[in-house]
Amino acid sequence: MNAIAASTNRKVNVPLGDRAYDILIGPGLIARAGAEIAARLKGRKAAIITDENVGPLYLNALVESLTASGIASSALVLPAGEKTKSFEHLMTACDKVLEARIERNDCVIALGGGVIGDLSGFVAGIVRRGVRFVQIPTSLLSQVDSSVGGKTGINSRHGKNLIGVFHQADLVLADTDVLNTLSEREFRAGYAEVAKYGLIDKPDFFAWLEANWQSVFSGGAARIEAIAASCQAKSDVVVADEHENSQRALLNLGHTFGHALEAATAYDSSRLVHGEGVAIGMVLAHEFSARMNLASPDDAKRVERHLREVGLPTRMSEIPGILPPAEVLMDAIAQDKKVKGGQLTFILTRGIGQSFVANDVPASEVLSFLKEKHPQ
Amino acid sequence: MNAIAASTNRKVNVPLGDRAYDILIGPGLIARAGAEIAARLKGRKAAIITDENVGPLYLNALVESLTASGIASSALVLPAGEKTKSFEHLMTACDKVLEARIERNDCVIALGGGVIGDLSGFVAGIVRRGVRFVQIPTSLLSQVDSSVGGKTGINSRHGKNLIGVFHQADLVLADTDVLNTLSEREFRAGYAEVAKYGLIDKPDFFAWLEANWQSVFSGGAARIEAIAASCQAKSDVVVADEHENSQRALLNLGHTFGHALEAATAYDSSRLVHGEGVAIGMVLAHEFSARMNLASPDDAKRVERHLREVGLPTRMSEIPGILPPAEVLMDAIAQDKKVKGGQLTFILTRGIGQSFVANDVPASEVLSFLKEKHPQ
Missing domain, CATH: 3.40.50.1970 (Rossmann fold)
Incomplete structure (x- = not known):
């Protein structure tokens, strides 16, 4: 040893x-x-x-x-x-x-x-x-x-x-x-999940990443620290709710939109990899929360600024090739497994590090939001 | 209702x-x-x-x-x-x-x-x-x-x-x-597992079955009673050891031999169904225990008498068609999943209703026993 x-x-x-x-x-x-x-x-x-x-x-x-x-x-x-x-x-x-x-x-x-x-x-x-x-x-x-x-x-x-x-x-x-x-692109895609832990319930960790992301990318102690903090955050959530009966769903922040985008690009990694879908999805989740008057639009801008700074895509329009219409994305969302008794479950937020599980998000609101963000 | x-x-x-x-x-x-x-x-x-x-x-x-x-x-x-x-x-x-x-x-x-x-x-x-x-x-x-x-x-x-x-x-x-x-044959095959619960650790239930098996076969209250007693017995074992780390293995009484016989007959139900394999296997387990000086040969005879009385096969020679040699049966036993670190695990007994998990049964003893019971 x-x-x-x-x-x-x-x-x-x-x-x-x-x-x-x-x-x-x-x-x-x-x-x-x-x-x-x-x-x-x-x-x-x-x-x-x-x-x-x-x-x-x-x-x-x-x-x-x-x-x-x-x-x-x-x-x-x-x-x-x-x-x-x-x-x-x-x-x-x-x-x-x-x-x-x-x-x-x-x-x-x-x-x-x-x-x-x-x-x-x-x-x-x-x-x-x-x-x-x-x-x-x-x-x-x-x-x-x-x-x-x-x-x-x-x-x-x-x-x-x-x-x-x-x-x-x-x-x-x-x-x-x-x-x-790893390629830069792969590392960045993983970084989207690191940032996610800050956005879920650790605003200080998110602020630390904003200040230290270059050190995380270049390796060494900051990288190990970021990975350990992420594993600790995930462990905390998993221990509280191993089988995802409630709060474990918070880990899906950005994932409902992200999965729909992955499905819409047929899981073609030349167009979109999982972490990139999550990055775009996290920005969308913050923007949708702002649209529902739950959070300030400034928080969505702050999330987008950081993810863009590290080189992640933050907009559907950045995905190469043609995306299907909003209705098809909506179908993919409804197919997603985080559906209970027909109601849409989304992870929404009240601000940086203040995300929560919303079980009663109206599908019509999501669809009109998607149409706005992704005009045909 | x-x-x-x-x-x-x-x-x-x-x-x-x-x-x-x-x-x-x-x-x-x-x-x-x-x-x-x-x-x-x-x-x-x-x-x-x-x-x-x-x-x-x-x-x-x-x-x-x-x-x-x-x-x-x-x-x-x-x-x-x-x-x-x-x-x-x-x-x-x-x-x-x-x-x-x-x-x-x-x-x-x-x-x-x-x-x-x-x-x-x-x-x-x-x-x-x-x-x-x-x-x-x-x-x-x-x-x-x-x-x-x-x-x-x-x-x-x-x-x-x-x-x-x-x-x-x-x-x-x-x-x-x-x-x-159900056909008589299917019912009898299921009955082998009912009798098994008596043989594991309920000698009184086994004695009750010896006295009442005709009523169990003809239906009505005795049948419901026998099924309920069996489910209760199984529930007790499962609750004590859900994931079979120890005592749940008792439920495999007769099954190590039985599985080997099922494999040897290629799971051809015209020759042998699971319960019949278990019936023969339970007699073999009692006889092998007697051979190891753990139980009286009279117990094996009593088990065989009852299973034979209800119409179950109790001997390998009753299986239609040709069985492979003892060595092949032994291989099937060694392949069985109840093997830990190369040692053979068997459910043996000290008498009716006194079965136990033996983790260190020598393969050579099992093989010579099988050769004796199934001469080529």
Whole structure:
């Protein structure tokens, strides 16, 4: 174990009773994965699931680290991209994990971004009705969001993430070294979720980001701090409402609009990636809240200014190609799973860091807002 | 609501905190399904999953009952048989449930035996990461066993039930009228699981069955009593150890041998159905316990006498066709999921109603026992 690397690590615990787990954040964690896993799990077998982009970069280092700690591993390399969250790949992955004779105390390791994490967590949740699960998120987005909180799943032709389980990880290793190989665009997309935690209920964190975002982008201590603060924020929400019966929905700030935009661009990442949809969606959520006289229009402007400053898109018109009409976006919103008894549920806000769950937003208001923002 | 029918009903509660649920047992429950569901669940939509054998008999009555209580329903009729517990049918069923726009408070209803219950429960557990679930078991086996306790799943080429989730039902309706249409063979197969509860830890119940089995087979109050006692026994075990970390494994008495025999007959129900495998398996478990000097050989004889009296097979030689050699049966046992860290886990017994979990059974002893019982 590298003492210098370890000393710069941050640890966030997710206190879920007998399913509590640690999120370790810092450099060099892939090289220490074997030791960290062996210290926590009883099993000595692991099935790694990764993709064609991440595998070539980090799979060897991970396997070596596991082997050095006496953990035998097998690996499945899946195609990269959102389409991998399908029944077909789920079936392949389950078969591979069973073939590796993974038992309940052994683990599935997700080595990749959100797609790999969501799929692998689902696999870990259903093979033998649940085996241990370790997340090694390799994108900023997955380090601060999807790898924490136990939501797993695949997509359906009816929508994203409609099939899955809640299955908490046993350990999350957020190796900040891997972020150095991300493209600027990917890093920015992840940053949208970092900013989101400030906008939900941490106005001071949002102000800190406004002042320090350059340091977060350039790496080092500020970056680790921002990731740790984000994981802590997510952990707090998840612990308060693990299965999204109420307040966990706050994490969807910007996501209802964002998902509709992702659907409208057919999940084509050359046009829009998730974090970009969330950035535009957060601006829309603040503007819609202002339109409903809930918040000041100045707050929406402040959100837009910061996101634009870091280089994120903030307007639907910035999405390359032609968007479908507002009515089609509205249909996508109504299809979204955050619908209860036919009523539209939205995360709205009373200002920076003052978001709340609104269960009774009239569809007609949303539609006319969308028409205004996206004239044909 | 039929007051006479209601008065003959029995109710067993499964006290799992905020996931507690009722099992209602008695005649006329399909006709009352709508009222019982409407009284317990908030949603007013249901997706029914049934099979080609059961659908034609009870689907209309169920839909009428739901409609009368203001619950809109759709139905999916799948092929009957163990092969339906596949990824392919899981995918079809998830799609159908999403198409019906089932939300979290709406329900999936399983109308059928164990296969339909296991598959439907899995669907209910993963669509939108969990929707409500109602079991209407139509075989004796599923009424006393699989519909209670939340185990759901499908089969893999690596073995039975290897992919699934724990997802407790919100209500179980065991309509005893439907048992009148079962074949004698099917009823007997279910009875093996009834007898199992006596053999696990209720010697008085086993003695009661020895004295009253004819009344249980002929229907009426004794049958309802036997089903209620079985559901209560299963509930007790499940509540003590929901996720099978320890004592829930007792429910597998007879099942390790039984599963191996089912695998050896390729799940061909013309040769062996699950309950028959369990009957032979329970006799083998008692005989193996005697061989290990844990129990008296007289107990094994008593078990065999009773199961034989009700018409169940008790010997491997009674299975039609050729069985593979003992070594192949042994492989199937080792493949079974009740293996921890390479050690064989068996449910053994110290006598009638004195079963226990043994984690360190030597494979060599099991193999020589099998060779003795099944000479080539």
